[in-house]
Amino acid sequence: MIKLLASFFLVSTLLPSGVKSFSPASGNIRPSTSLFAKKASNQFPVYDKVAEKWVATSPEQEGGYGVVGSLLRAGPLPFFARITKPDVYEQSVLKYMATDKCDRQEAQGNMDAFNENPGDWQYQKLQEKAGKPKRDYGNLDVKKGALAITWAIGITGVLGYLGVETVRISNL
Numbered sequence: 001m002i003k004l005l006a007s008f009f010l011v012s013t014l015l016p017s018g019v020k021s022f023s024p025a026s027g028n029i030r031p032s033t034s035l036f037a038k039k040a041s042n043q044f045p046v047y048d049k050v051a052e053k054w055v056a057t058s059p060e061q062e063g064g065y066g067v068v069g070s071l072l073r074a075g076p077l078p079f080f081a082r083i084t085k086p087d088v089y090e091q092s093v094l095k096y097m098a099t100d101k102c103d104r105q106e107a108q109g110n111m112d113a114f115n116e117n118p119g120d121w122q123y124q125k126l127q128e129k130a131g132k133p134k135r136d137y138g139n140l141d142v143k144k145g146a147l148a149i150t151w152a153i154g155i156t157g158v159l160g161y162l163g164v165e166t167v168r169i170s171n172l
Contacts, residue, residue, distance in 0.1 A: 044101060045094040054094035061097065064104040071152075072145040073137070074112035081115040089115075109137030 048055045056062050071079040082089045089111065096107040114121045128134050 078112035078115035105138040
């Protein structure tokens with residue numbers, strides 16, 4: 001009996017903060033509901049019914065990567081979507097964070113992939129629900145980024161050359 005009480009006392013003093021109880025027979029740890037409710041309310045954005053928009057509840061939910069990050073990760077379509085409709089983009093990122101319970105970078109990557117090709121993005125999400133591996137849209141693939149920069153420099157060079165030649169020919 002003393003051994004059981006000593007082990008219970010030892011385990012209860014070693015439990016993480018916010019844990020209310022420990023059942024030695026089953027090994028179940030029951031968390032404090034107030035700790036997890038507090039964490040859940042600050043961890044993800046919430047919908048403000050008065051303002052009718054999604055609102056970040058902590059500084060970690062703001063920021064993310066910039067428009068150049070969208071260009072390098074997903075191409076020109078998400079880049080222009082972010083520039084032309086920044087409020088729509090921000091709301092879609094916050095909503096994705098809240099509904100999928102993910103961080104900002106993952107949500108931005110998914111919204112960029114959606115803006116790049118909605119059909120492929122939706123197909124990938126259906127495959128993930130069917131058990132296929134989850135695709136990481138948030139992290140920058142160095143190979144894809146280098147290819148995007150190369151294409152951007154090449155296309156800019158060709159368009160610049162065509163512009164100069166058009167002006168030169170029209171002045172003749």
